Amino acid sequence: MRVLLVSANREKYPAPVVPLGVLSVAGAIRDAHEVRVADLCFEDDPLAALREAIDAFRPEVVGVGLRNLHDNAYGSSEPLLAYYADIGRAIGEATRAPLVVGGSALTLRPRELAERMNARHVVVGEGERPFRALVDALARGDTPERVVRSSIVERRLVQLAARSDRAPVSSIPPSPPAVLDDLPPPARDLVDPRYFDAGAGGEGTDGIQTKRGCAFSCTYCDYPDLEGRRIRMRDPEVVADEIAARARVPGVSAVFLVDSVFNVPRTHALAICSALERRGSPLPWVCYVTPATLDDALVEAMARAGCIGAEIGTDSGSPRVLARLNKPFALEDVRRVRASFVRHGVSDAHTFVLGAEGETVAEAEETLAFVEDLDPDVAVFVVFMEDREELDGRGAAHREALLELLAREAPRHPGWVVPELGVRFGSKVRRIVSAQNLRGPAWVHLARARRRAHVRKVADG
Numbered sequence: 327m328r329v330l331l332v333s334a335n336r337e338k339y340p341a342p343v344v345p346l347g348v349l350s351v352a353g354a355i356r357d358a359h360e361v362r363v364a365d366l367c368f369e370d371d372p373l374a375a376l377r378e379a380i381d382a383f384r385p386e387v388v389g390v391g392l393r394n395l396h397d398n399a400y401g402s403s404e405p406l407l408a409y410y411a412d413i414g415r416a417i418g419e420a421t422r423a424p425l426v427v428g429g430s431a432l433t434l435r436p437r438e439l440a441e442r443m444n445a446r447h448v449v450v451g452e453g454e455r456p457f458r459a460l461v462d463a464l465a466r467g468d469t470p471e472r473v474v475r476s477s478i479v480e481r482r483l484v485q486l487a488a489r490s491d492r493a494p495v496s497s498i499p500p501s502p503p504a505v506l507d508d509l510p511p512p513a514r515d516l517v518d519p520r521y522f523d524a525g526a527g528g529e530g531t532d533g534i535q536t537k538r539g540c541a542f543s544c545t546y547c548d549y550p551d552l553e554g555r556r557i558r559m560r561d562p563e564v565v566a567d568e569i570a571a572r573a574r575v576p577g578v579s580a581v582f583l584v585d586s587v588f589n590v591p592r593t594h595a596l597a598i599c600s601a602l603e604r605r606g607s608p609l610p611w612v613c614y615v616t617p618a619t620l621d622d623a624l625v626e627a628m629a630r631a632g633c634i635g636a637e638i639g640t641d642s643g644s645p646r647v648l649a650r651l652n653k654p655f656a657l658e659d660v661r662r663v664r665a666s667f668v669r670h671g672v673s674d675a676h677t678f679v680l681g682a683e684g685e686t687v688a689e690a691e692e693t694l695a696f697v698e699d700l701d702p703d704v705a706v707f708v709v710f711m712e713d714r715e716e717l718d719g720r721g722a723a724h725r726e727a728l729l730e731l732l733a734r735e736a737p738r739h740p741g742w743v744v745p746e747l748g749v750r751f752g753s754k755v756r757r758i759v760s761a762q763n764l765r766g767p768a769w770v771h772l773a774r775a776r777r778r779a780h781v782r783k784v785a786d787g
């Protein structure tokens with residue numbers, strides 16, 4: 327079948343991100359079906375571009391990947407949901423091909439998005455196997471049920487998804503968790519080259535996944551819902567070959583390892599580092615880490631393998647709030663890993679989520695005092711917002727008070743970033759980074775500038 331895959335994401339901050347999910351489902355069906363990708367990220371008129379792509383290809387199935395539910399500034403979801411509804415409408419007007427919707431946003435809000443986009447089918451959870459089964463079924467002339475899913479997704483989420491009102495129905499059983507090394511690689515040849523072209527607005531960072539899943543249970547976090555709680559790893563040698571191959575692509579200047587947590591399991595992270603080092607550490611990279619179980623030897627190995635930055639979900643500087651969030655580490659672990667990152671020349675960005683689990687303003691002030699004392703290269707502050715549809719409205723308390731606190735405190739701390747308030751974030755930062763022809767994540771450049779300033783200050787006495 328002719329399958330048009332649409333990446334709807336148009337978010338440009340902190341940077342445009344390669345649609346790895348859409349490329350992954352493209353890779354999973356292309357041996358049996360003809361696939362094209364329409365990426366709307368850089369289009370001036372996304373709906374016109376979409377109509378053109380449909381007219382040119384005359385697809386028999388249209389798959390749309392939805393990544394985000396809110397923008398980089400954590401604003402209301404409504405503008406994005408309305409844009410997704412427009413996409414659904416434009417597709418319905420341009421073709422009678424069935425519309426299938428998937429992606430992390432869809433997995434978190436299956437019912438609302440299925441309805442608003444008038445989707446014939448939704449794929450909840452990881453998409454390679456379920457989407458393949460669905461397209462194969464459509465090719466056979468079957469009429470599959472409306473919700474198709476991966477078994478990594480808890481039943482709780484799936485029950486929320488839209489009920490089928492179309493009969494007759496043939497059932498596609500939930501796909502078992504994919505064995506990652508058995509999956510075909512993402513169809514990277516179908517990526518829009520503008521992601522790697524600074525002149526076209528790209529930042530040059532590619533995305534690579536070394537594993538799926540997170541075994542921790544931080545209370546507010548969606549990642550285990552999206553990827554499962556059981557960790558599934560890829561062969562480190564294959565990952566390192568993939569990164570080395572990306573290094574040969576013009577414009578690709580850095581890699582983001584998109585794993586929920588890079589450093590767990592430690593043995594797998596170490597194996598990735600040594601496989602990269604043996605290939606000459608082909609590209610600089612950044613990743614997410616947890617302070618739990620992160621030791622100096624692993625940080626050193628990461629630095630040797632090309633790691634230039636680590637994003638750490640520290641979340642709170644209050645021990646009580648850390649316990650309420652069920653974070654798997656203590657504040658002394660955060661101080662310890664900060665010291666390791668400084669020692670090995672890796673920039674660190676700690677994110678803090680204020681207001682989760684009923685955090686009070688006084689507890690948020692405790693967090694700010696902790697951050698002032700820790701003095702990481704970069705501290706990113708967000709105010710908690712619930713994204714899942716069944717929990718709407720919870721956790722909104724104190725929002726305004728917390729934002730006022732950040733508006734007062736963040737501007738006078740050089741490494742503090744508040745996306746929601748535009749403090750050291752957004753178009754101004756990107757302009758500075760591209761004017762100096764710097765590639766890779768913007769926060770790493772802010773971090774490096776801070777360390778240079780610190781060294782100068784020490785040298786000047």
Ligand code: B12
Pocket residue numbers: 331335336337338339340341342343344346347348350351389390391392393394395396397398399400426427428429430431433434449451452453454457531532533535548549552553582583584585586713745
């Ligand atoms: C890595 C990451 C980042 C990195 C990306 C780096 C890079 N260069 O790629 C950075 C730090 C830059 C980032 C930024 C942001 N991110 Co982010 N990010 C992630 C993370 C951890 C992994 C994303 C990823 O690449 N996964 C790997 C791919 C293969 O998985 P996937 O995209 O989900 O695709 C699978 C399925 O969804 C499905 N699928 C996908 N598309 C399609 C299409 C069809 C047709 C079908 C059938 C199926 C399907 O199948 C795919 C394969 O199994 C996720 C959380 C998570 N664990 O999933 C958050 C996540 C995607 N991010 C999120 C958000 C909000 C953001 C920001 C807006 C945050 C901010 N305020 O800055 C920005 C937006 C950036 C942008 N331009 O869009 C949210 C989105 C949902 C939401 N709540 O809005 C997530 C889910 C985290 C969360 N809060 O729960 N992010």
Ligand code: SF4
Pocket residue numbers: 540541542543544547548549550586587616639
């Ligand atoms: S360790 Fe990170 S990814 Fe895992 S549940 Fe906690 S916050 Fe989420």
